[in-house]
Amino acid sequence: MIVADKKPIEEIIDEIKEHERILILGCNECVTVCEAGGKKEVGVLASALRMYFLNEGKEVKVDEKTLERQCDHEYLEEIRSMIDQYDAVVSLACGVGVQFTAEKYHSMPVYPGVNTCFMVVTEERGLWTERCQGCGECILARTGAICPVSRCAKRVLNGPCGGSTDGKCEINKEIDCAWQLIVDRLKALDRLDDYEKISPLKDWSTDRAGGPRKVIREDVQQ
Amino acid sequence: MKPKTPSKLEKVLAAGHLAVTSECGPPRGSDPEVIVKKAELIKDHVDSVNITDNQTSVTRMCSLAACIRLKLLGLDPVLQMVTRDRNRIALQSDILGAASFDINNILCLSGDHQSFGDCATGQNVHDLDSMQLIQTIRHMRDEGKFLGGDDIKRPPEMFVGAAANPFADPFEIRVPRLAKKIAAGAEFIQTQCIYNLDKFEEWMKQVVDRGLHEKVSILAGMTPMKSAGMARYMKNRVPGMDVPDEVVKRLSDTPKEKQAEEGINICVEAIQRLKEVEGVRGFHVMAIEWEEKVPEIVERSGLYPRPKVD
Amino acid sequence: MRLAYPTSIKIIRVPCTGKVDVLYFLRALEKGADGAYAVGCMEGDCHFNSGNLRARKRVEQVQKILDTIGIGGERVQMYNLSSSEGPLFAQYAVEMDERIRKLGPNPIKKHKKKAA
Numbered sequence: 104m105i106v107a108d109k110k111p112i113e114e115i116i117d118e119i120k121e122h123e124r125i126l127i128l129g130c131n132e133c134v135t136v137c138e139a140g141g142k143k144e145v146g147v148l149a150s151a152l153r154m155y156f157l158n159e160g161k162e163v164k165v166d167e168k169t170l171e172r173q174c175d176h177e178y179l180e181e182i183r184s185m186i187d188q189y190d191a192v193v194s195l196a197c198g199v200g201v202q203f204t205a206e207k208y209h210s211m212p213v214y215p216g217v218n219t220c221f222m223v224v225t226e227e228r229g230l231w232t233e234r235c236q237g238c239g240e241c242i243l244a245r246t247g248a249i250c251p252v253s254r255c256a257k258r259v260l261n262g263p264c265g266g267s268t269d270g271k272c273e274i275n276k277e278i279d280c281a282w283q284l285i286v287d288r289l290k291a292l293d294r295l296d297d298y299e300k301i302s303p304l305k306d307w308s309t310d311r312a313g314g315p316r317k318v319i320r321e322d323v324q325q
Numbered sequence: 326m327k328p329k330t331p332s333k334l335e336k337v338l339a340a341g342h343l344a345v346t347s348e349c350g351p352p353r354g355s356d357p358e359v360i361v362k363k364a365e366l367i368k369d370h371v372d373s374v375n376i377t378d379n380q381t382s383v384t385r386m387c388s389l390a391a392c393i394r395l396k397l398l399g400l401d402p403v404l405q406m407v408t409r410d411r412n413r414i415a416l417q418s419d420i421l422g423a424a425s426f427d428i429n430n431i432l433c434l435s436g437d438h439q440s441f442g443d444c445a446t447g448q449n450v451h452d453l454d455s456m457q458l459i460q461t462i463r464h465m466r467d468e469g470k471f472l473g474g475d476d477i478k479r480p481p482e483m484f485v486g487a488a489a490n491p492f493a494d495p496f497e498i499r500v501p502r503l504a505k506k507i508a509a510g511a512e513f514i515q516t517q518c519i520y521n522l523d524k525f526e527e528w529m530k531q532v533v534d535r536g537l538h539e540k541v542s543i544l545a546g547m548t549p550m551k552s553a554g555m556a557r558y559m560k561n562r563v564p565g566m567d568v569p570d571e572v573v574k575r576l577s578d579t580p581k582e583k584q585a586e587e588g589i590n591i592c593v594e595a596i597q598r599l600k601e602v603e604g605v606r607g608f609h610v611m612a613i614e615w616e617e618k619v620p621e622i623v624e625r626s627g628l629y630p631r632p633k634v635d
Numbered sequence: 636m637r638l639a640y641p642t643s644i645k646i647i648r649v650p651c652t653g654k655v656d657v658l659y660f661l662r663a664l665e666k667g668a669d670g671a672y673a674v675g676c677m678e679g680d681c682h683f684n685s686g687n688l689r690a691r692k693r694v695e696q697v698q699k700i701l702d703t704i705g706i707g708g709e710r711v712q713m714y715n716l717s718s719s720e721g722p723l724f725a726q727y728a729v730e731m732d733e734r735i736r737k738l739g740p741n742p743i744k745k746h747k748k749k750a751a
Contacts, residue, residue, distance in 0.1 A: 112703045143658065147700070150661040155704035157743040256438050257409070257449065261456035261505060264435045265490045265517065266564045273564040274438045286495045298498055299505050304413070304457050304472070 104133040105197045106231040107140055107217035112151055115193060118214045122191035123162070125152070127216070128182070128204065129169030130196035137231060139217045140195030142169040148195070148216060164189075173200025179207050186211060222253075239309025239316065245302060247288035254281035260302040330466075332429035332484035333401035334373040334513065336634040337607075338542045343600065344607030345628050346403060346515065346544060347619050348375035351386035360391045361398065366616045368400055370623040372631055373430055375403040375515070375609070379410065382442025389419055393426045403486065404428050407436025412452040413461070413472055420462060424481035432486040432515060433458040456509045459485055463510035485510055489543075490517040491528035492567035500531045507541045514541050515609040518548040518559070521567040522595055529604050538604030545599050548611045549618060550588035553577035589618060589625075596626040636721045640728035643735075652676075652713075653686025660697040660711050667744055670735040672712040674727060680717065687715060707738060 119125055127149045135141030149167045156163035166189070171178045173196035186192075191212045194201040198219040205213040223231040236253040242260070243250055252258050256274045263282030266273025270283040289295045309316070328335040337344045347367050352359035364374060374395055378388040392402035404423050411419065420431065435455045439447050453461060461472060462485050469480040487506045491499060503514065519525045525545070532538055550556045553576035560568035572591060579587040592610075599605050608628070612618050623629050649655055652675035663671045673694060675687035691713045698708030712734070714727045 112700060116704075143656070146658050147661060150658065150665050151700050151704050154661070154665055154706055154743050157746045158705050160746050256440075257435050257454070258451045259435055259454040261454050261509075263493070263495070263502075264455075265488060265493055266438065267494045268564045269494060274440050280494070283495050286498055290497065295497065295501075299501050299508070301456060301460070301505060301509055304453060304461075307452065 106137045106220045106223040124164045124189045126189040130173045330482040335484040342632045346373045346609045347371045351391040367619040370620040373401040378405040382439045403430035405432045409436030459509040486513040487511040514543045516546040542606040544607040544609040549592040552584045593625045638725040640725040641732035651686040652690035669741045670710040674714045
């Protein structure tokens with residue numbers, strides 16, 4: 104899933120302080136699981152903002168709503184009938200949701216309420232770690248299903264670099280060296296000989312390098 | 326072995342001599358005299374001189390410009406190139422720029438992570454890795470073609486090198502990783518600084534067992550320690566460095582004012598021992614900000630005078 | 636024991652302080668409470684292992700939020716005691732009452748009145 108981290112309340116206050124009718128819009132998907140933008144976080148932020156504005160002596164309406172998703176038309180349509188009551192939306196969805204909300208309600212200011220991070224697994228509650236950067240050309244078959252693009256600090260495709268020490272990355276002893284993991288895994292699969300196959304130059308045009316990306320599936324289009 | 330390029334380093338190796346290289350770090354400024362002075366100190370005692378490429382990710386004068394300075398002085402520079410800061414357009418372009426000054430050696434590296442340097446919040450590139458950079462240069466040189474497939478007019482003539490760390494993790498792939506670099510096209514190897522001679526000899530034995538020493542010229546990396554403090558720092562703080570306790574002890578048992586001299590002694594003894602190891606084809610003496618000691622080390626190790634080739 | 640404690644305090648019983656959420660505190664203050672505190676079991680003695688530890692973390696979160704929005708984090712506290720310590724319960728209540736009296740009323744109330 105996508106993980107997001109909380110944005111400091113003071114930053115959100117700074118973004119919205121000129122508005123008087125604000126909708127805090129949560130999302131029931133990834134940001135709920137990572138406890139950054141679900142119904143509960145919407146409640147906490149809204150309550151804090153209401154108290155803040157009251158304390159400042161300002162009359163500001165702060166309402167709460169959480170949608171099933173903010174990355175699909177049908178769920179975002181659910182707020183069409185109420186959106187006119189507001190002059191700003193703070194979306195606690197990932198950056199995708201913030202943008203899609205803004206696209207749909209073109210004249211409505213929409214502000215991000217979280218910092219969107221990356222694609223993760225939940226290792227334990229409160230700990231999310233990166234596994235995929237969506238490079239668009241998956242090489243996991245070659246690397247024992249451990250991704251050097253997302254898990255090596257240098258995206259080295261023929262690793263490790265010289266900085267791998269005791270299984271850890273040179274940039275931080277808390278980070279596993281992806282290539283140590285790959286070698287361990289190839290060994291466990293009895294495929295260590297594959298290590299010596301050179302990974303060719305990668306086609307990064309399917310990554311960020313190729314500009315904004317699209318997946319088009321004519322077979323499922325209507 | 327017949328040399329494939331005009332590289333002096335390659336010629337020395339092809340003639341069967343033990344090669345000696347050293348390195349200079351470019352200045353953190355634009356004064357060309359800094360690099361010229363360092364080069365003057367060592368030029369008669371080494372065959373070729375590496376110029377580092379923004380080592381430890383600290384911004385410096387570019388390796389290419391400093392190499393050109395050396396070339397103009399009549400030296401044989403080794404252009405170090407990291408894949409951290411350039412995409413494949415810039416890499417190929419800088420290679421051609423270097424070739425236009427007849428810089429005939431290149432060392433391919435991934436580069437320290439930028440978080441260690443003075444631009445820790447910057448972006449890195451890593452379009453290619455060091456292995457793929459080796460392939461790229463060999464492709465440009467041997468096929469005379471760009472990565473995109475077009476012909477290169479006057480392709481680069483470069484002797485292609487790579488780094489190797491005989492002590493690096495994971496243990497299982499220390500030798501396979503060298504084999505992979507050779508398969509990618511590396512012709513010479515400069516190793517990480519060696520202090521643990523036993524472990525290095527063990528590695529060399531495995532290299533020889535696989536016949537890899539026939540396919541690549543291995544130059545053993547040597548860095549004299551200036552003090553016991555430096556030894557401890559290298560041991561504890563530098564990733565991938567293997568400094569045995571007895572080296573640290575030997576230096577710390579030496580009075581402070583004699584530690585530098587003792588550091589040189591250790592270095593000379595190591596070279597003398599490793600000269601006899603099968604597969605060792607030369608030495609890469611990295612006297613970090615201590616270039617003036619290179620002549621002494623080379624002389625005392627019995628590697629002077631340097632052979633004349635052409 | 637029939638111990639006396641300040642009448643300003645309204646007790647809400649929960650099965651475990653692990654049930655006490657950030658929102659409970661915020662809603663209480665938003666509705667006009669001048670302060671709020673959780674009283675849990677001794678740390679290490681939680682019947683559910685970590686309920687009281689979670690509560691402490693949540694109290695800390697609320698304190699941070701209240702400091703940020705200018706209400707003051709000290710209005711919210713976490714206390715621990717064991718179930719046999721009635722006098723300590725009363726003592727904490729007195730302590731909390733004194734703390735809040737010193738801080739004065741919840742600042743949002745004066746604006747709320749104005750608005751009404």
